[in-house]
Amino acid sequence: MSSVFEVLEKVRNKPGMYIGRPSVSDLFMFLVGYEYARSELGNALSAEDDDFYGEFQPWLQNKLGVKTVTSWAKIIMLYCHCLGFI
Incomplete structure (x- = not known):
């Protein structure tokens, strides 16, 4: 199975x-589904994949100074909204 970075590419x-349309929330759900499918099939995550799923959101929260958000997609949407992109 492809790594998360291969899938992102x-x-x-x-x-x-x-994902049907350019949407960060749809991308988030797609990647959650991909992680779940790998788990159900018994395909262990590589160390690189595990780092992405475990470290991307905390890194993004720290970088943007966001303390409590339920997903990295919401952090990105909040940040874009604050900058006037949405």
Whole structure:
């Protein structure tokens, strides 16, 4: 099975094929589903994948100074909204 970074590259190249529309919340749910499917199939995460799932959100929270948010997608949406992108 592909690593999370290989999957992200595929999504980047053809987002409509994988998540339907350019949406950070849809990407988040897709990656959660991908992680779940790997777990159900008994495919262990690589150390690199485990780092992404375990460290990306805390890193993003620290970088943007956000303390309590339920997902990295919501942090990104909040940040974009504050900057006037949404």
